[in-house]
Amino acid sequence: MTGEQITFLVIALATLGSALMVVTTRNLIHAALWLIATLFSVAVIFALLSASFLAVVQVVVYIGAIAILFIFAVMLTRKDMRDQSPQLNKNWWVGALLAVLTFGGLYTLLQGWSGLSRTVADIPSGFDAVAELGTELTSFTGYVLPFEVASVLLVAALVGAVYVAFNPRSGDIRK
Amino acid sequence: MIPLSWYLILSAALFSVGLFGVLSRRNAVAILLGIELMLNSVNINLVSFWRYGNVMHMAGQVFAIIVFAVAAAEVSVGLALVISVYRRRNTVIADEIDLMKW
Amino acid sequence: MTTDILIWLIPLPPLLAFFLIVLFTNKSKALSHTIAVGAALLSWLGSMIVFVRALGVEHLGEHPLGGEPINWLPTGDTWFKVGVLIDPLSAAVLFFVAWTVLMIFLYSVGYHNFGQPAGDHDHAGLPPHGATVEEHGHKHVVPSVEPMYSRFFAFIGLFAFGMFTLVVSDNLLTLFVGWEIMGLCSYLLIGFWYGKPSARNAAVKAFMTTRVGDVFMLLGIAYLYSATGTLSFREIFTEEILHTLATIPSGVLGLSAAGLIGLLLFIGTVGKSAQFPLHVWLPDAMEGPTPVSAMIHAATMVSAGVYMVIRMFPIISLDEKTMAIVAFVGAFTALFAATIAVAQNDIKRVLAYSTISQLGFMIAALGIGAYVAAVFHLITHAFFKALLFLGSGSVIHGMEHGVLHTGNHKVDPQDMFNMGGLRKKMPITFWTFLIGGFALSGFPIITAGFWSKDEILADAFGHGHIFVFATLAIAAFMTAFYTMRQITLTFLGEPRTKEAEHAQETPWTMTTPLVILAFFAVTYGWVGIPEDFMGLHLQPNWFHEFIGGTLMEHPETLEFNWIPLLTSLIVALGGLGLGYFVYRNINSPAEDKLQIGFLKNKYYIDEIYDYVFVKPAIWVSEVLVSAWMDKGFIDGILHIFGPATGGLGSFIRNKFDLPVVNRFFGDGTADVTYWFGGKLRAIQTGRIQQYLMFALVVFIAVGAALYFFLLA
Numbered sequence: 001m002t003g004e005q006i007t008f009l010v011i012a013l014a015t016l017g018s019a020l021m022v023v024t025t026r027n028l029i030h031a032a033l034w035l036i037a038t039l040f041s042v043a044v045i046f047a048l049l050s051a052s053f054l055a056v057v058q059v060v061v062y063i064g065a066i067a068i069l070f071i072f073a074v075m076l077t078r079k080d081m082r083d084q085s086p087q088l089n090k091n092w093w094v095g096a097l098l099a100v101l102t103f104g105g106l107y108t109l110l111q112g113w114s115g116l117s118r119t120v121a122d123i124p125s126g127f128d129a130v131a132e133l134g135t136e137l138t139s140f141t142g143y144v145l146p147f148e149v150a151s152v153l154l155v156a157a158l159v160g161a162v163y164v165a166f167n168p169r170s171g172d173i174r175k
Numbered sequence: 176m177i178p179l180s181w182y183l184i185l186s187a188a189l190f191s192v193g194l195f196g197v198l199s200r201r202n203a204v205a206i207l208l209g210i211e212l213m214l215n216s217v218n219i220n221l222v223s224f225w226r227y228g229n230v231m232h233m234a235g236q237v238f239a240i241i242v243f244a245v246a247a248a249e250v251s252v253g254l255a256l257v258i259s260v261y262r263r264r265n266t267v268i269a270d271e272i273d274l275m276k277w
Numbered sequence: 278m279t280t281d282i283l284i285w286l287i288p289l290p291p292l293l294a295f296f297l298i299v300l301f302t303n304k305s306k307a308l309s310h311t312i313a314v315g316a317a318l319l320s321w322l323g324s325m326i327v328f329v330r331a332l333g334v335e336h337l338g339e340h341p342l343g344g345e346p347i348n349w350l351p352t353g354d355t356w357f358k359v360g361v362l363i364d365p366l367s368a369a370v371l372f373f374v375a376w377t378v379l380m381i382f383l384y385s386v387g388y389h390n391f392g393q394p395a396g397d398h399d400h401a402g403l404p405p406h407g408a409t410v411e412e413h414g415h416k417h418v419v420p421s422v423e424p425m426y427s428r429f430f431a432f433i434g435l436f437a438f439g440m441f442t443l444v445v446s447d448n449l450l451t452l453f454v455g456w457e458i459m460g461l462c463s464y465l466l467i468g469f470w471y472g473k474p475s476a477r478n479a480a481v482k483a484f485m486t487t488r489v490g491d492v493f494m495l496l497g498i499a500y501l502y503s504a505t506g507t508l509s510f511r512e513i514f515t516e517e518i519l520h521t522l523a524t525i526p527s528g529v530l531g532l533s534a535a536g537l538i539g540l541l542l543f544i545g546t547v548g549k550s551a552q553f554p555l556h557v558w559l560p561d562a563m564e565g566p567t568p569v570s571a572m573i574h575a576a577t578m579v580s581a582g583v584y585m586v587i588r589m590f591p592i593i594s595l596d597e598k599t600m601a602i603v604a605f606v607g608a609f610t611a612l613f614a615a616t617i618a619v620a621q622n623d624i625k626r627v628l629a630y631s632t633i634s635q636l637g638f639m640i641a642a643l644g645i646g647a648y649v650a651a652v653f654h655l656i657t658h659a660f661f662k663a664l665l666f667l668g669s670g671s672v673i674h675g676m677e678h679g680v681l682h683t684g685n686h687k688v689d690p691q692d693m694f695n696m697g698g699l700r701k702k703m704p705i706t707f708w709t710f711l712i713g714g715f716a717l718s719g720f721p722i723i724t725a726g727f728w729s730k731d732e733i734l735a736d737a738f739g740h741g742h743i744f745v746f747a748t749l750a751i752a753a754f755m756t757a758f759y760t761m762r763q764i765t766l767t768f769l770g771e772p773r774t775k776e777a778e779h780a781q782e783t784p785w786t787m788t789t790p791l792v793i794l795a796f797f798a799v800t801y802g803w804v805g806i807p808e809d810f811m812g813l814h815l816q817p818n819w820f821h822e823f824i825g826g827t828l829m830e831h832p833e834t835l836e837f838n839w840i841p842l843l844t845s846l847i848v849a850l851g852g853l854g855l856g857y858f859v860y861r862n863i864n865s866p867a868e869d870k871l872q873i874g875f876l877k878n879k880y881y882i883d884e885i886y887d888y889v890f891v892k893p894a895i896w897v898s899e900v901l902v903s904a905w906m907d908k909g910f911i912d913g914i915l916h917i918f919g920p921a922t923g924g925l926g927s928f929i930r931n932k933f934d935l936p937v938v939n940r941f942f943g944d945g946t947a948d949v950t951y952w953f954g955g956k957l958r959a960i961q962t963g964r965i966q967q968y969l970m971f972a973l974v975v976f977i978a979v980g981a982a983l984y985f986f987l988l989a
Contacts (some may be wrong), residue, residue: 008177012185019189019212023196028204035208042215049182049226054239058218061243066211066250073204073254077261088199089270089966095198098973103191105980107184112988116180118227127230133240136233143237150244157248165255167262198966198973206966273963 008048015041026087028074036067050123053130182223189216203257203267207250214246280330281344284361287323287371288441288455290316291378294434298427309427310386313434317382320441324375331368338364338826343447346509362447362510366652366827369820370584371444373656376797377576377663378437380790384667385433385568387786388674389423396421402472404566407681418681420674429469433572436462440577444584449498449508452585456494456549459578460487466573467565479561486558490548497541500527501592504534514591514829523595536596542589543603550582550636553610557883559633563625567670570625575632575662583639583655590648591828604644608748611637613880615755619762620876622866623691624669627763631717632662634752638733641745647736648832649824653805654729660801661716661726664794668710671783671791672696672767675703679776688776693763694866698772702780707768709791714764716798718757719849725802727849732805735841750844757852765860773864809837 196209225235294316346360443455468480618630676690805820
C-alpha cells in the first residue's frame with residue numbers, strides 16, 4: 001500500500017462519509033455544511049488527479065457560490081428554527097434499495113470492462129494542463145462553442161432565477 | 176499506483192448516495208443537495224478518465240468545466256423555484272407540493 | 278341469279294316482313310300490308326322463276342335443282358348438312374304454295390277492312406264491330422278496320438316463311454323446323470282474337486293436338502337418323518339405305534325399320550292434317566279469321582302433312598302393314614268427316630270437315646300406292662279449298678254488312694240458315710264459290726277436282742283395293758251432297774233474313790283472289806288428263822310424267838277403265854242433284870232431317886277426349902303437382918326454413934350476442950379499462966420523488982434485462 005493509495009482511501013472515506021451525512025442529517029444547515037465538506041474532498045480528489053485548476057475551480061464555484069446559495073435558500077425557507085420532523089419521507093427504504101441497486105448495477109457494468117485496471121501514465125514533461133485547457137476552451141477547433149453556450153446558459157439561469165424568485169412586495173418587476 | 180477502478184467505484188458510490196438523498200429526503204432543498212452530490216460524482220468520473228486516458232486530450236476537463244457551469248445554473252434556478260413555492264405554499268416539503276396529480 | 282341461290286332466298290322475304298312489321302311498322306297499317314304483300318310477291322316471283330327453270334330441266338327427278346348442301350352442325354367427325362332441293366314434287370308444290378299464299382295475303386287486306394274507319398268500341402283482341410259514320414246527315418254503321426291489322430300480317434308473314442322453308446328443304450330436320458313454325462303460327466292466328474275465350478281455347482287445342490302428332494314424328498325422325506345416320510333426302514332415297522331400312526326389324530309390332538319410321542312419321546301427319554283420331558282441332562280452328570282458315574287449314578299447313586307423307590313415300594311403301602294403316606286411316610277419315618259435314622250449319626264448319634275428308638282422300642291414295650294421284654289431288658284441293666274458304670269469308674263479310682245495317686247483333690252471320698239468295702247480292706262471290714264447290718264435288722271435265730279425284734278412284738279400283746274404292750266413292754257422294762247443300766242454302770232461293778237482304782259484294786282486294794283461284798280450280802286439272810281417257814288418244818299425261826320422275830322407279834300408268842269413271846260421274850252429279858233437290862225448299866234447321874244429334878255433335882268425340890285425356894291431365898297438374906307436391910310438400914319444407922332461421926337467429930342473439938359479445942366483451946372491456954384506470958390513477962400522486970422512483974425501477978429492470986440478455 002503506497003502512500004498514494006492510503007491518501008486516496010482516506011480522502012474517499014471522507015467524501016463518502018460527508019455525503020452520507022448530507023443525506024441523513026436532520027438539520028438542513030448541517031446538511032449544507034456537510035455538503036461543503038464533501039465538495040472540499042472532491043476538490044482534493046481533483047488535485048490527486050493532477051487537475052489542479054479544476055480543484056481550485058471546484059472550491060471557488062461550488063463551495064464559494066453554490067454551497068452558499070444553499071445556505072441562503074435554507075435560511076429563506078425555514079418555518080421553524082427547531083424543526084424536529086423526520087427528514088426522510090415515507091418510502092425512504094425504496095430509495096435506499098434503489099440506490100443500492102444502482103450501485104450494484106454500476107459496479108457490475110464496470111467489472112465487465114477490460115480497461116478497469118489501467119494505471120496512470122506519467123504526464124509528459126512540459127505539459128501545462130491549465131494552459132492547454134485554456135487553449136482548448138477558446139480555440140475554434142476546440143470547445144469554444146460549448147464554452148460560450150455555457151455562459152449563455154448561466155446568463156439565462158441568472159435571469160430566470162431572478163425572475164422566478166422575485167418578491168412582488170419589493171417592487172414591480174415589470175417596471 | 177491507484178488503478179482507475181478505485182476512482183470509478185468512488186464516483187459510483189457517491190452517485191448512489193446522492194440518488195438516495197434525492198429519493199428519500201422530505202425537504203425540497205435537501206433533494207437539491209442530493210443532486211449536487213450526483214453532479215460531483217460525474218465530475219470525478221470525467222476527470223479520472225481524462226487522467227487515465229490521453230492526457231493531451233483536454234475533452235475530459237472541458238466537459239467537467241461545462242458541468243460546473245450547468246450545475247451552477249441548475250442550482251440557482253432550482254433554489255429560486257423552491258423559494259418561490261415556499262412563498263406561495265408556505266412549505267418546502269416535497270410531498271406536500273402535489274397539485275399536479277389526478 | 279343462279280337458280281340454287283334463288284331457291285335459298287325464296288323463304289326469306291316473308292321472314293323479313295315479319296321482323297320489319299313487328300319491330301318497326303306496327304303502327305302503320307298501310308306500311309305493314311305493303312311490306313307483307315310485297316314480300317309474298319317477291320317469294321311468288323322467286324317461286325315462279327324456279328318453277329319455270331325446273332320445268333326446263335330434263336329428268337328433274339334425277340338431277341334436282343338446289344346445289345350442294347352446306348355444313349351446319351358439327352357431329353363428331355362429320356357435319357350435319359342442310360340444303361335446298363327442288364325436284365318435281367317440290368316444284369309442283371312450290372307452284373301452288375306461292376299462288377295461294379299471294380292470293381291470301383292480298384285477300385287479307387280487304388278482309389280486315391283496310392281503309393275503313395276505326396270502330397266505335399273496337400278493342401284489340403276482339404273482332405271489329407263496326408263504326409258509326411255520318412253520311413248526308415244520316416247515321417249508319419259501316420264495317421270497321423281490324424285494330425290488330427299489322428299484327429296479322431306479321432304472323433302470316435312468319436307462317437309463309439315456315440311453309441316455304443318446308444317445301445324447299447332437302448332434309449327432314451329443316452322440314453320439321455318449317456313444320457313447327459307453322460304450328461306456332463297456327464296457334465297465334467287461331468287465337469288471333471284473343472279476347473274471345475272460344476278462340477283462346479281453340480288455339481290451345483290445335484297446338485296440343487298437333488303436338489301429340491309431332492312427338493311421334495320426332496321419334497320417327499330420331500329413329501331414322503339413328504338407323505341411317507342421315508336425314509337428307511338425297512342420301513336416304515338411295516337403293517342401299519332403303520334396302521337396309523326394309524330389312525332391319527324394328528322390334529315393334531313386327532314392323533321393319535322402314536315400317537316403324539313410316540308409321541311414326543305418318544302419325545305426325547295424322548296430327549297436322551287432321552286425320553282421325555287427331556282431327557278434333559280443325560273445326561275449332563275456324564275461330565280464326567277466314568284468311569287464316571284458308572291458308573293454314575286448307576291450302577298450306579294441312580297440305581304440309583300430306584306433302585311430308587308423299588315425300589317419305591319410298592320409306593313408307595317398303596312395309597305393307599304401314600301402308601295398310603295409312604290407307605285405312607285415310608279412307609275412314611274421308612267417310613267419317615263427310616258424315617259430320619252434312620249436319621253442320623256454320624258455313625266454315627262445313628268446309629273444315631270437307632278439308633278433313635279430302636285430306637283423307639289423299640292419304641288413302643298414298644296408302645294404296647297411288648303416288649301421282651295423291652299429289653295431283655293435293656294441288657287441286659289446295660286451289661279450290663282456298664277458293665271456297667275465301668269465298669265463305671266474302672259471304673260472311675257481306676252478311677256482316679247486313680248485320681251492321683240492321684243493328685241486330687244476335688244474328689250469326691256465319692249460319693247458313695240465316696243466308697239465302699246471295700247470288701243476286703254477291704255475284705262474283707257466287708260464281709267463284711260455285712266453281713270451287715263443283716271442283717270439290719268433282720264435276721266432270723271442267724273442274725280440276727274431277728280429274729284428281731277420278732284418278733284416285735281409278736287407282737284404287739285398278740289395283741284391286743275395292744274396300745278403299747267403295748269407301749271413297751261413298752265419301753265422294755256425300756261430299757257432292759253437302760257441297761250442294763251449302764251452295765243452295767247460302768246462295769240460292771230467297772233471303773231468309775233481313776241481314777241477308779242487305780248483304781253487299783266485297784271490295785276488289787277480296788274478289789280478285791277469288792277469280793284468280795277459280796281460274797286455277799278450272800284449268801289445273803287439264804295438266805293431268807290421262808293419255809287414254811275414255812279410250813281416246815290424247816296428249817301424254819304431262820303431270821304423271823313430271824311428278825312420276827320424283828320416284829326412283831317411275832310409277833306405271835294404269836290402263837283406262839270405265840267403271841271408276843262412271844262411278845265418279847254418278848257420285849258427283851248424283852250428289853249435286855240430290856243436294857239441290859232436297860235443300861231448295863228447306864228454310865230452317867227444324868225442317869232439315871239430317872240434323873241428327875251425334876252427327877251434329879261430331880260423334881261426341883270432343884267430349885270423350887275431354888273426359889279421358891283432358892280432365893285427368895288437369896287433375897294431375899292442378900291437384901297432384903300443384904296442390905300436393907308443390908304447395909304442400911315443397912312449400913311445406915320451405916316454410917320450415919323461415920321460422921327455423923328466425924328462431925335460430927333470435928336464439929343466437931339472446932344467448933350469445935347480447936350477453937357475450939355486447940355485455941361481456943363490449944361493456945366488459947370498457948368496465949375493465951375504467952377499473953384499471955381508476956386503480957392506476959393512484960400512481961399520479963403529484964410527488965416527484967415517487968415519479969423518480971418509478972422511473973428508476975423501470976430503468977434498472979430494463980437495464981438488467983438488456984445486460985443479461987444481450988451482454989451476458
